[in-house]
Amino acid sequence: MSLFNYSFGAQVLAPDCTRFRLWAPSRQEVSVEIDGMPPVAMRRQDNGWFEAETRCGAGARYRYRVSTDLAVPDPASRAQAGDVHDASIVCDPHAYQWKCAEWQGRPWHETVLYELHAGALGGFDGVARQLPALAELGITAIELMPVADFPGPRNWGYDGVLLYAPDSAYGTPDQLKALIDTAHGLGMMVFLDVVYNHFGPDGNYLGAYASSFFRDDINTPWGQAIDFRKRQVRDFFTENAIYWLQEFRFDGLRFDAVHAISEKDWLAEMAERVRAATPPGRHVHLVLENDDNTSSLLERTPKGGFDAQWNDDMHHALHGLLTGEREGYYAGYINQAEEKLARGLTEGFIYQGEASLFPGGPLRGEPSAHLPPTAFVLFLQNHDQIGNRAFGERLTTLAHPLALRAASALLLLSPHVPMLFMGEEYGASQPFLYFTSHLTPELAGAVRNGRREEFARFKAFSDPSLRERIPDPNAEQTFLDSVPRAEGEAAGAWRDWVKALLTIRREQIIPRLQGAKALDAQIIGPSAIKARWTMGDGRVLMIACNLGDADARIAYDQLTDGQGGTILFTTDGVEDAVPADTMPAHAFIAILEPAS
Template identity: 50%
Template structure:
């Protein structure tokens, strides 16, 4: 046994296995509750050195690909900071060498956030990392400038959305190897595409997490959550575990940014500020973007180290307008969805301190935040997949309204996000799917169905029983994007690419941030939003989802840049037609 000098050897300061330059590797595990920890490597068990604070460390001869595990008080466990899990989350870990990949586009420095047009996708549903890589030319041709991968961290089973990950450092083996993920990112950069990754730092999945056995301090018994005890980000070892994870994705995989899932479940807020500061320091000299999902609508984080937040408020208002649905969280937007959408387009958040349907005050004033601080979307994995039957808007909305709303998202100065297949009018549902066995499989299935008991359409137990079983292989197979009519899909993709080309020419390539000039309600289901672009010109979008013509204000810009449909606007009468969107511009 050798005691490494952490002060002299940088890799020894991080958790997991880190190759050194002399044919050895440093292994580090935080196991404060353990009496004895051994490294199992090359068929031998070697006691590890315990440091103050509960870290266990050992330097031993190792090479890339070597399998290893830890034996903690007699129990064999994988490395919770494993970079490679060839046999899944219950198997042994393996050493990864990030320096072995020969980057073809190592000089890539990213793209400014204002140029982002995002396609969110599920790597498994696209055929793994290699399948996504093969789709890159098509996605780039559609006009996307960024991909956002749903979580790829290792989880139990072969199929999962990724939010049940238990080994956050290891790409899921069913999607491909770390090398395959690096090749995907490398090729994307060669096509001018950024790659963002969704990471889950607020909880671990229900199967395969061994941390409670030897590091109970990782969790807070006084803070229960929907997923179990909350993670204790007050502890320096825990904060370090997740900060190092973020830096690993950005450094070892050359990713362009991270989207942090459900940060409203992370306490204290100081951890988020610390993480952003560490990312900014480590990624100085290149673009690295940080995006939040945050029910708290915390504007302070967007003025601090974070680029943007998913704008659920805007989505919810749009969804009510498009579908008429008013149950669940849509109830907060049902009274006047037009006014809610106008607030979102003009100010960012709808909830800026008001009380929601549960009586909870939510949000902070968003005044002064640029439009690019908000990610705008009609659909994403949550808003489609968390429906009982996983329907896309193609099955729920008037096609004319959906087309106009899609144009609104594409041409708005907020950062647009589309869900995989939206670019070709995909109608395939996206269901919730997992791959659990035994009792856990039953709990997930019944828990999923119980979630919808409060909804009118599923109050009947017999109807709830028809909600697809997440563990059935067909739930995953039926979620793979497909098109029924290739000719219609090609036409839709061409139209979609035209929208994004127009966005690039008029909005996306402006040097500097736009700022909102407000949004006016013209009539029920009709509004008019205005922005000042960085070059001083005015950009305006008028949306009419009603069944009647609407008169545009006299001070609206005169130059019609785009109409959806083609006769969306009658200039002489300044009329916006029903089920239409028009983009207008006025030079400085």
């Protein structure tokens, strides 16, 4: 028997018996074509469902015949015999023998995330080989960019079309399970980025037999909106979340761009159903990317809610302070940058109902100061914020190196949940570019041209000849250039520095995180702030950071409000400067004050 009674796809009922189910409300007749067998007519049931049971087992290859001239892969395929247009494969969810079957996960507050692209690190087996070094560094959770089957061998993953099938370019379903099993053996969690707001442009056949899966009255930046008003559509995605968490034993999911999902109530419903399907005692974590800053979704209850949200607000504020960039969405963060940084550190979201980009513009966000700091995932870099740049530059090539170190200390020692992007732990300088491998020249050309035209509104690319220099996403070299590499002694020094900070976090911050809440924050100079939190044990964590080029004037007693305390960490020169009432440029200090 399967682990869960899924509505969609092929489920092995016995070694030689499989049930096939397809929702095809646009069709009157459907059959399943299994390699080596005559076609099997599927019984039409209520509400557009078709079902058949037949004598075949794991390994059988099949398609659904939805018309005389079209046979399609299963939209809930568990594995593909090739690529997105090829036959689907019946899989046995019990075939893999788990070594860490008793793993229950880790509490959310212990999370130190490391986002990675499986293809860039050598597929599922390649990622598994990286895990011991990451665990030794202090990483407690890796997060895979989407792995759902996409066209061709190279893609960020956000063009997935078969959302239940790990892409064969990375490995088999059992190799993915082995990766997760290996992580659990090292005490590490594994998260998966899932995309429920759109399908990719190549290989999605749903419109041919289930046109009501989509809405004609709403478009997203990626095409037709998915119709979450339909119960079958809701179930398709909710069951997908449960599938990854149960069958593959992922410890958590990151939900991509949920602001593009029009039916917001589905998010709450989905979270509640996922929680209900989770066995008692097991830690499962749900994390949002949500430009709407809907803090109410982050209010955990026994039955539902999300654990945290990627805090783009804080990234944008920190990036602006580190680079001085003002175009695009950074325009909403460059004015009163210190105030914005202070608010984000202590209240989570910077925008909590204000117009975010220009006076009179759309309001964005809900009040978030009541949420714990662990409700926010903090990062300096991620796949989007590097890869959506024309040339994919990392901060190592954009920011003053000492300012970047100070910001990195802020990232790793603040009470927010920190996330590193692959290569960040050793100061990688290679770009991370946007890459695809679309199978048709027309689509590849459209993506290349569209990518270059995206940047026409930026001053640096107003000249069309400059836009032609933007790398072609479909070129294999674009992918190869995006593989991070640790080079020379500098990489080792960066890694040692990150390990030292994560050791402090593990020993001094994480044990005090539960029950932590913000006290206050203040501006101590241009691009310089200090913030304080009461930790769960009553002690006070004070962090001061100066990302600017000029010294800030503040006395040591002012840093700690006269309380003194234990210095957890400083960047070079701070201890010598503070007695002279100075917070140097590009500096950071963390102090654990006594309980008040």
